[in-house]
Amino acid sequence: xxxxxxxxxxxxxxxxxxxxxxxxxxxxxxxxxxxxxxxxxxxxxxxxxxxxxxxxxxxxxxxxxxxxxxxxxxxxxxxxxxxxxxxxxxxxxxxxxxxxxxxxxxxxxxxxxxxxxxxxxxxxxxxxxxxxxxxxxxxxxxxxxxxxxxxxxxxxxxxxxx
Amino acid sequence: xxxxxxxxxxxxxxxxxxxxxxxxxxxxxxxxxxxxxxxxxxxxxxxxxxxxxxxxxxxxxxxxxxxxxxxxxxxxxxxxxxxxxxxxxxxxxxxxxxxxxxxxxxxxxxxxxxxxxxxxxxxxxxxxxxxxxxxxxxxxxxxxxxxxxxxxxxxxxxxxxxxxxxxxxxxxxxxxxxxxxxxxxxxxxxxxxxxxxxxxxxxxxxxxxxxxxxxxxxxxxxxxxxxxxxxxxxxxxxxxxxxxxxxxxxxxxxxxxxxxxxxxxxxxxxxxxxxxxxxxxxxxxxxxxxxxxxxxxxxx
Numbered sequence: 519x520x521x522x523x524x525x526x527x528x529x530x531x532x533x534x535x536x537x538x539x540x541x542x543x544x545x546x547x548x549x550x551x552x553x554x555x556x557x558x559x560x561x562x563x564x565x566x567x568x569x570x571x572x573x574x575x576x577x578x579x580x581x582x583x584x585x586x587x588x589x590x591x592x593x594x595x596x597x598x599x600x601x602x603x604x605x606x607x608x609x610x611x612x613x614x615x616x617x618x619x620x621x622x623x624x625x626x627x628x629x630x631x632x633x634x635x636x637x638x639x640x641x642x643x644x645x646x647x648x649x650x651x652x653x654x655x656x657x658x659x660x661x662x663x664x665x666x667x668x669x670x671x672x673x674x675x676x677x678x679x680x
Numbered sequence: 681x682x683x684x685x686x687x688x689x690x691x692x693x694x695x696x697x698x699x700x701x702x703x704x705x706x707x708x709x710x711x712x713x714x715x716x717x718x719x720x721x722x723x724x725x726x727x728x729x730x731x732x733x734x735x736x737x738x739x740x741x742x743x744x745x746x747x748x749x750x751x752x753x754x755x756x757x758x759x760x761x762x763x764x765x766x767x768x769x770x771x772x773x774x775x776x777x778x779x780x781x782x783x784x785x786x787x788x789x790x791x792x793x794x795x796x797x798x799x800x801x802x803x804x805x806x807x808x809x810x811x812x813x814x815x816x817x818x819x820x821x822x823x824x825x826x827x828x829x830x831x832x833x834x835x836x837x838x839x840x841x842x843x844x845x846x847x848x849x850x851x852x853x854x855x856x857x858x859x860x861x862x863x864x865x866x867x868x869x870x871x872x873x874x875x876x877x878x879x880x881x882x883x884x885x886x887x888x889x890x891x892x893x894x895x896x897x898x899x900x901x902x903x904x905x906x907x908x909x910x911x912x913x914x915x916x917x918x919x920x921x922x923x924x925x926x927x928x929x930x931x932x933x934x935x936x937x938x939x940x941x942x943x944x945x946x947x948x949x950x951x952x953x954x955x956x957x958x959x960x961x962x963x964x965x966x967x968x969x970x971x972x973x974x975x976x977x978x979x980x
Contacts, residue, residue: 529732532885533739538746546886548816569699580721581729582736582811584820584848584858587721587899588710595703633818636884639863646884651816 528574531555536582547664549656552579552662553627556598558667565602572598585635593630597623611667621660628652692789714892727818729851730826733810736854740810802915804838804952805829809853821845821888821948826853836913836954842942843867843920844951846913855953859945860920861886869920870908871899875884877908880920880939888921893935899926905939915957 535551542548552575560568576594580587604619632647709717725743807829811822824829827850837845837857846867858865861882869880869890876897877888890905903923909916921939929936 529735531734532814533811536736537739537743540812541743548813550815552814557756566699569703577721577725577728579814581725581732581851582822582854582856583814584818584862584864585815586714586854587718589705590814591705591721591943592710593704597705598700599703614796628817631815635817635864643863643884647817648720650884655816664894 521619524571524574528571528578528679532575532582534580544658546655547651547658549658550624550627550655551662552576553594553597554596554620554663554666556594557623558663558670560598560600560602561619561667562670564601565599565606568598568600568602569595570598572596585631588628589634595652596664597627600609600626613664613671616663616667617660620663621656624659625652625656628655630678655660716785726851730853733824733851735855736822737810740808740824748811791817802954803956805831805955806950806952807831807855807949809948818864819859819882819945820848821859821945821951823847823855823857823951823953824853825852825953826855828852830955831855832912835916835958836907837951838914838918838947838954839943839951841919843907843914843918844943844945844948847953850869857951857953859948860888860943860944867914867920868908868911869905871897872904872906872917874898874903875935876908878934878937880905888939888941890923890937891929891934893937895933895935897922897935899935899937901925903937905937909957913957914954917933 531552539551540548553572556572556575559571572594573591576591579590579594583590601619601623604622608615629652630654632644636643636647656679696793706717719788725747737979761974803898805825807823807825807858809821810824813820823831823837831847831850833847833850837847843860845857845862846865847855849856859882863882863884865882867880868877870877871890871893874897876893876899878893880888880890882888901923905920905923907914907918907920909915919942919974921941923937924940925938
């Protein structure tokens with residue numbers, strides 16, 4: 519049951535991100551909704567769930583990405599897992615508590631992409647990528663996470679029994 | 681207790697250790713054997729891509745419908761003003777058409793004199809954009825046509841306005857195109873007026889730069905940049921953009937030019953994939969591939 523729900527969720531989220539959400543890019547930066555959701559599931563349900571959902575979402579993104587295969591899968595799975603581990607040491611689960619872990623996971627994930635996609639293009643391209651893509655996206659993902667976490671907070675979330 | 685998490689079977693320390701171990705192994709494999717691990721991922725994902733394309737295409741239809749409604753609404757707002765502007769544009773264009781018609785007649789006569797052969801065999805496949813980049817690091821679009829329609833990797837993507845990008849991945853029913861504004865895409869280009877050749881590459885600022893132009897090139901602002909046809913994917917002479925600034929390279933060995941791309945990647949809805957950029961009879965034989973001269977029309 520949970521696997522079916524996660525499958526549907528990943529399919530819907532991915533389709534939503536590449537179509538309807540693609541027009542939403544404040545300051546020229548598109549929030550990574552898939553990463554935010556993977557982190558929030560890790561944050562609220564547990565690291566393994568974050569890892570599973572992150573893996574699924576990342577895999578779908580890799581299928582339709584113009585970049586190398588596997589980067590999204592590994593970074594999203596890692597981000598979902600890390601956010602879950604972070605949450606285990608957190609007593610405050612209010613919406614704004616998601617800001618720091620999601621921002622940190624987004625920043626780490628973006629760093630992998632920055633190194634991979636801009637390596638060998640000169641320091642200027644790297645610095646531009648860092649200041650104009652990595653940092654704004656990490657902050658934007660953090661704010662999106664607060665909003666989504668607030669919406670999640672309307673409904674109780676429970677870990678599955680099997 | 682809203683939002684509290686109830687510990688379950690998935691929460692065991694053993695499961696976490698196993699998950700971490702799998703993730704670490706995957707990361708190490710990806711770092712040490714990037715080609716092999718990417719091939720493995722690709723093989724596993726290939727059949728899935730066609731399945732996932734179904735909801736993506738459905739959502740793209742919803743997106744397109746919503747966008748059309750919105751555009752119609754916006755269009756109504758400034759209709760009268762737009763009408764006036766369009767009438768003025770039509771008047772200007774009529775004059776331009778007349779002038780160009782005269783030039784076309786003259787060019788036709790000259791072409792027949794010089795026995796230029798028109799290359800009619802550039803075959804293209806029209807495709808719709810059903811999705812956009814999945815991240816901010818690669819500027820790409822998802823197309824609704826794939827290998828079933830004859831699309832393969834490295835094929836050129838263009839619109840009637842000019843070059844749009846290149847296919848980097850293709851599944852049976854969809855394909856992914858990397859856009860010209862992406863720093864990872866390089867196309868062989870040529871300044872149309874001076875015939876100087878160079879490499880055209882995107883930048884992180886969503887602009888395009890032409891590099892390795894000869895140091896004595898007389899390139900100037902406003903010059904058109906077209907494909908040189910030397911690398912595969914594009915026929916010769918497709919518009920890439922217009923020079924907006926000329927620069928000297930840091931080492932002083934070459935000149936460089938900043939280009940405003942002819943195709944605005946954010947507004948791509950339909951594209952043409954170049955399935956066959958030139959006719960087989962027009963292709964030089966392998967023996968003469970490097971020395972066969974193309975039609976040159978030097979203009980100082």
